[in-house]
Amino acid sequence: xxxxxxxxxxxxxxxxxxxxxxxxxGSITYSLCEALARNFPVCVLPTEPDIRTWDxxxxxxxxxxxxxxxxxxxxxxxxxxxLWNGQYDFNLHLLPGHTLNYAHIVFDSDxxxxxxxxxxxxxxxxxxxCSPHLVKTLRxxxxxxxxxxxxxxxxxxxxxVEPFEPPxxxxxxxxxxxxxxxxxxxxxxxxxxxxxxxxxxxxELVLHSNIAFGDTFTRMQRLIDDLGLTNVKASHGPLSVAxxxxxxxxxxxxVNFSRGEGYSIGxxxxxxxxxxxxxxxxxxxxxxxxxxxVFMVPTAFSVPxxxxxxxxxxxxEQRVVETSAVAEALEQARAYAQxxxxxxxxxxxxxxAADFTFTRLSTSFAxxxxxxxxxxxxxxxxxxxxxxxxxxxARVRQTLGRSAARVASVRRTLTPAYDAxxxxxFNAFMSHLVWDLQEDRCHGVFPDWDVGRLIEREGxxxxxxxxxxxxxxxxxxxxxxxxxxxxxxxxxxxxxxLYANATFPAMRHNEKREPLMTYVHAYxxxxxxxxxxxxxxxxxxxxxxxxxxxxxxxxxxxxxARNLKAGFMIAAHVRHPSHVMEQPNAAMAHNQVYIDRxxxxxxxxxxxxxxxxxxxxxxxxxxRVVRQFRDEFGEHVVCFxxxxxxxxxxxxxxxxxxxxxxxxxxxxxxxxxxxxxxxWTTRMAWEVIRDAYAMARCHLLLHVVSNISTAVAYxxxxxxxxxxxx
Numbered sequence: 001x002x003x004x005x006x007x008x009x010x011x012x013x014x015x016x017x018x019x020x021x022x023x024x025x026g027s028i029t030y031s032l033c034e035a036l037a038r039n040f041p042v043c044v045l046p047t048e049p050d051i052r053t054w055d056x057x058x059x060x061x062x063x064x065x066x067x068x069x070x071x072x073x074x075x076x077x078x079x080x081x082x083l084w085n086g087q088y089d090f091n092l093h094l095l096p097g098h099t100l101n102y103a104h105i106v107f108d109s110d111x112x113x114x115x116x117x118x119x120x121x122x123x124x125x126x127x128x129x130c131s132p133h134l135v136k137t138l139r140x141x142x143x144x145x146x147x148x149x150x151x152x153x154x155x156x157x158x159x160x161v162e163p164f165e166p167p168x169x170x171x172x173x174x175x176x177x178x179x180x181x182x183x184x185x186x187x188x189x190x191x192x193x194x195x196x197x198x199x200x201x202x203x204e205l206v207l208h209s210n211i212a213f214g215d216t217f218t219r220m221q222r223l224i225d226d227l228g229l230t231n232v233k234a235s236h237g238p239l240s241v242a243x244x245x246x247x248x249x250x251x252x253x254x255v256n257f258s259r260g261e262g263y264s265i266g267x268x269x270x271x272x273x274x275x276x277x278x279x280x281x282x283x284x285x286x287x288x289x290x291x292x293x294v295f296m297v298p299t300a301f302s303v304p305x306x307x308x309x310x311x312x313x314x315x316x317e318q319r320v321v322e323t324s325a326v327a328e329a330l331e332q333a334r335a336y337a338q339x340x341x342x343x344x345x346x347x348x349x350x351x352x353a354a355d356f357t358f359t360r361l362s363t364s365f366a367x368x369x370x371x372x373x374x375x376x377x378x379x380x381x382x383x384x385x386x387x388x389x390x391x392x393x394a395r396v397r398q399t400l401g402r403s404a405a406r407v408a409s410v411r412r413t414l415t416p417a418y419d420a421x422x423x424x425x426f427n428a429f430m431s432h433l434v435w436d437l438q439e440d441r442c443h444g445v446f447p448d449w450d451v452g453r454l455i456e457r458e459g460x461x462x463x464x465x466x467x468x469x470x471x472x473x474x475x476x477x478x479x480x481x482x483x484x485x486x487x488x489x490x491x492x493x494x495x496x497x498l499y500a501n502a503t504f505p506a507m508r509h510n511e512k513r514e515p516l517m518t519y520v521h522a523y524x525x526x527x528x529x530x531x532x533x534x535x536x537x538x539x540x541x542x543x544x545x546x547x548x549x550x551x552x553x554x555x556x557x558x559x560x561a562r563n564l565k566a567g568f569m570i571a572a573h574v575r576h577p578s579h580v581m582e583q584p585n586a587a588m589a590h591n592q593v594y595i596d597r598x599x600x601x602x603x604x605x606x607x608x609x610x611x612x613x614x615x616x617x618x619x620x621x622x623x624r625v626v627r628q629f630r631d632e633f634g635e636h637v638v639c640f641x642x643x644x645x646x647x648x649x650x651x652x653x654x655x656x657x658x659x660x661x662x663x664x665x666x667x668x669x670x671x672x673x674x675x676x677x678x679x680w681t682t683r684m685a686w687e688v689i690r691d692a693y694a695m696a697r698c699h700l701l702l703h704v705v706s707n708i709s710t711a712v713a714y715x716x717x718x719x720x721x722x723x724x725x726x
Contacts, residue, residue, distance in 0.1 A: 005410050006441055011043040012407050013369065014068050016094050017080035017104075019046040019057045022210055022238055024179070027265055028080045028104060028130075031153040033065050035358055035365035038440035039373070041409050043068040047081045047091045060241060061155060061358075071096040075400065075407055076369060078128070080104035083116045086311045095123060100399045102368065103145075104128045105138065106152075108183065108260030108283060109305030111316025112141040120145055126395060128368065130263045131284040132385065146392035148368060151287075151385045152263050153361040156353055159245065159272035164346045167252040172334045173204050174278075175251030177244065177266040178258065180209040180216040180236055183305075183318065185257035185280065187223060192257075192326035194227045203334060207234040208247060249273055252337045257326055259303065259318035261285050271353035274346030278333045280321045287385060291352050292345035293336055295329045297321045355383050362440050364388070370404035370411075371396050375485035376437055376444045378544060403443065405500045411443040412502035417454045417476065419463045419674075422685045423692070423707035425449070427517055430714070432505065434541045444485060446498055449476040451680070453495075467674035468685035479682040480689060482547045522705045523584045526723055531713075538714035548693075552686065556693045563638040564697050566615035568607060570598060571698035571719075572629070573691075573709060574620040589704055589724040591625060595632055597702050597724060609633070617698055619691035619708075640694075643687050644673075695719070 013036060017029035029044065036042050045068040046052050056066045068074070077099040081091050095101060103124040105116070120127055120143050127147045129135055135147050167173075174193070178184045186207065197203040209217075217236050224232050239247070248254065254270030254277050261283035268288070270277060276293035279285040289296050299319035306314050336342055354360055364386045366373045371393035374382075400406050413436045415429040429447050436442040452471035455461055469476035474493040477484075483492045491497045517525065525531060548556070572594050598616065602609050618629050618639040630637045673679045692708055695701055696716035702724050703709040713721060 005041070008037060008041045008043065008064065008066055010073070010409070011041040011066065011068075012074055012409070013040050013042045013076040013078070014045050014071065014074050014096075014099070015042060015065075015078050015080060016045045016091075017047060017078075019044060019048060019051045021060055022241075024263075024265060025081060025106075027154070028106065028152055030059055030061075030155075031358075032078055032080055032104065032365070034059050034061050034063060034155075035153045035362045036369070037063055037065065038358070038362045039366035039443070040369060040407060040411075040441075043074075045071075045077075045094055047094065071099075074099045076100050076102070078102040078104055079124070083119055084113065085309065092119060092123065100125055100396070102126045102128055104130075105134065106130055106262035107134065107137065107315075108258065108262045109316040109318055110137055110140070110260075111305070112137065112143070113310065113313065113315045117141050117143055125399070126368075126392060131261075131287055132387065133283055133286065134262065135387070146389060146395050148389065148392045149385065149387040150364045150368065151356050151361060151383070152265070153358045153365065154265060154268055154272075154356050155241075156269065156272040156357045157359065159269060160350055160354060160357070162249070162273060164274040164343060164350075165249065166343050167337050170338070171202050171204075172253065172337050173206060173251045174253050174255050174330065174333075175206045175208075175248060175270075176255050177208050177247065177269075178256055178264075179211045180220060181211075182216065183259050185259060185321070186216075186220055188321065188323055188326060189255060189257050190220065190223055190227070190229070190232065192323045192330060193232065194229055195323065196327040196331055197231065198227065198229060200231060204231040204233070205229075206247065206251060207232070208239065208244075209236045210238055211236070245269070248275065251275065253278060253330075253333045255330070255333075256280065256285070257297065257321055258282065258285075259320050260305065268353055268356050271349045274350050276333050276337055276342060276349070278326075278329045280319070282319050288352065291349050293333075293342060293349055295333050295336075297325050297329045300325070355385060361386075366440070366443075367393075369396065369400065369407065370443060372403045372485075373443050375487075376442075403501075408501060410501055410503045411441060412498075412500075413442060413445045414448045414498060414502045414504050415445065416457065416504060417447075417449040417451065417466060417468075419458065419466045421465050421707060422468050422688045423711045424518070425466075425468075427707050427711055430538060430542060430546075430711075431517055433545060434538055437541070443501075446484065446492070446502070447475070447477045448498055448504075450474060450493075450495075451476065461677045463674045465674055467680045469682045470677075470680050473682065476682055476685065480549060480552065480685060482549060484545060517710060518707075522707070522710055523723075525710065526705070526713075526721065532717070535714050535717035539717045542714055548689075552690075556690060559640070559690075559694065560697050564615065564617060564694065566636075567613035568605065569615050569617060569698040569700075570601065571617045571619065571695035571701045571703075571712075572598070573695060573701065573703040573706065573712075574618065574622070574625050574629075575704055575706060576621050584705065584725060589726050591628055593724050593726070594702050595629070597722065598633070601700065601722075609636075617694050619695055640687070640690060644684070 015029055015032045018026045019029055020026050021030045033042060033044055043066045044057055054067050056064050058064055074096055077096050079095055101124045103120050105127055124145055127143060127145045129149050130152045132149055135149055138147055193205050221234055248270050254267055254275050256267060257280040263284040267277050278295045281296040281298050288294055300322045301320055302317040303320055304314045305316045305318045360383055363377045363380055364383055367388055413432050415432050417425050433445045436445050451469045478489050478492055483489055574594055607614050616633055616637045618637055626639060692712050695712045700720045701712060702722050704724055
């Protein structure tokens with residue numbers, strides 16, 4: 001496999017639910033399938049018998065989800081239909097007995113049916129709810145399983161990017177999209193609207209539902225007619241997503257006064273368009289409170305929670321708002337919609353709606369299966385509504401393993417060491433870290449810098465460039481940096497741990513995706529208009545994940561405190577002439593170019609070259625360069641002294657070669673060391689890293705084309721870079 005598999009082939013996670021996605025309960029199936037499929041291969045087991053005969057279903061997003069025909073390979077099942085809907089409901093028999101079973105629970109009363117509670121405690125290992133108030137409902141109902149809260153993810157991104165449409169001047173349209181069911185408070189809404197706006201031509205109310213329970217719609221239409229409400233329109237029946245969105249888009253205020261809400265999708269869709277809301281202060285509505293333009297109507301009294309669709313039984317209580325309070329809130333919302341403040345605060349409402357998008361919630365859904373995934377995605381905003389307690393995470397790890405290792409799909413990228421200089425290998429890792437971690441299917445990027453495995457892959461010890469560790473030292477990363485993502489050194493040295501659910505990128509994959517990052521094209525990178533943005537992008541990921549070993553970081557800090565304290569610090573990265581093949585036009589800047597640039601820079605800044613408050617950090621692999629720069633700038637020059645550099649005699653031998661031989665790879669310091677496996681050492685890597693970290697602490701870097709200069713550019717994106725050319 002050349003990379004992370006984005007298909008749903010060989011799924012081990014199954015969503016059991018309704019696959020007619022236009023209903024509220026169908027939206028939960030859509031949410032789980034779409035969000036989890038971004039992270040793992042998934043399949044669906046429809047609770048509609050006719051759809052179970054299909055080969056696949058297509059989500060509204062266009063994603064293809066296979067229909068499960070054989071449950072034997074499954075490791076996880078998530079049941080998201082109504083848990084039990086009366087004595088003729090046998091959907092729970094679809095639940096496999098051998099999987100880790102999650103129950104996704106949505107309910108709009110304050111007490112679950114006792115049958116639901118017994119089924120959760122007996123058939124399921126874990127429970128998921130979509131609103132914080134439901135955690136309390138489940139606990140008060142004596143659900144014993146660990147409970148996580150993750151909101152239903154909604155396809156709101158298309159709505160969020162639409163321009164905000166303010167109301168037409170002097171005209172306000174209220175809209176409600178909710179099931180025509182006695183619990184939804186539609187009659188109360190009509191009564192309140194009639195009390196305040198009957199006969200008004202400047203105010204109207206539009207009501208729609210995909211579902212009408214019993215004769216609710218008939219009775220509601222009769223009420224509208226009896227009250228003579230010519231400014232109220234009601235309809236029911238299936239609407240396409242486009243038509244439903246148009247209905248909300250063409251309204252000015254969204255309203256819902258249900259007695260209880262497990263979640264309530266309509267208000268979130270309206271918020272995504274920036275619409276003000278008027279809601280009963282119950283259940284999932286309360287999650288939206290506190291935003292400008294969201295009017296919450298307090299409840300006045302309780303009523304029994306009667307469910308005609310569940311054998312007409314009563315479960316707990318629900319809360320009702322008063323007609324007069326609704327009428328007052330509608331009037332306040334109408335005035336708000338017509339005010340200038342409506343447009344000013346629309347973005348705040350839309351920002352809150354963004355918390356319920358697939359993009360914002362996909363990692364939270366992935367944590368339900370892989371509780372350790374947030375280690376890799378800590379730069380992503382954490383949704384405020386998500387709560388996954390440690391007891392939930394522990395139960396998942398117990399069955400699926402740490403990082404869900406027992407769910408066998410490729411989810412990690414391993415970046416190997418290869419025959420190149422240290423920062424070529426490091427930059428390849430950084431490129432995958434920056435880009436792969438943006439992929440939902442990637443659950444980690446790890447360096448596999450084990451020299452023994454490098455030799456095994458290459459089939460030789462005759463390397464041109466790599467000389468940065470020995471086979472006995474394990475993962476060379478750990479000799480230089482702290483373990484990644486909070487893992488241990490033992491884990492990052494464990495081949496089985498690293499290789500579980502992992503793949504190496506295809507050969508040259510990194511260069512195809514990020515070609516300008518290699519020294520072959522780095523000159524184009526430095527000249528690119530996007531270079532400044534690129535530096536910030538890479539720095540953010542570098543700062544989040546890459547940390548030196550404490551003793552090495554302390555060495556850098558001590559050196560900087562002693563030597564990099566001048567008011568203006570220049571860094572000069574002077575490379576050996578044998579690196580000429582990396583430079584534009586195959587010509588290396590002569591040492592005098594650097595010296596002249598330093599004098600020019602000091603004059604431009606009004607700094608006295610002899611007595612001014614400035615310093616020069618010199619990074620070079622040649623002894624004679626150190627001597628030349630100290631002869632020129634004296635005590636202003638600082639560098640690391642415990643470094644293996646080419647001697648003056650070695651440079652003389654290099655210069656005695658023919659021009660063709662001098663341009664061949666194999667003459668730089670690390671190449672000379674690489675030729676002898678006995679001299680391979682992580683010390684060489686540390687000397688290069690140490691120079692880079694020191695250069696990154698300076699104000700100006702004079703450099704040529706190199707992987708080291710590229711790394712310094714993102715290690716500190718505020719360093720001014722100045723390319724030196726022949």
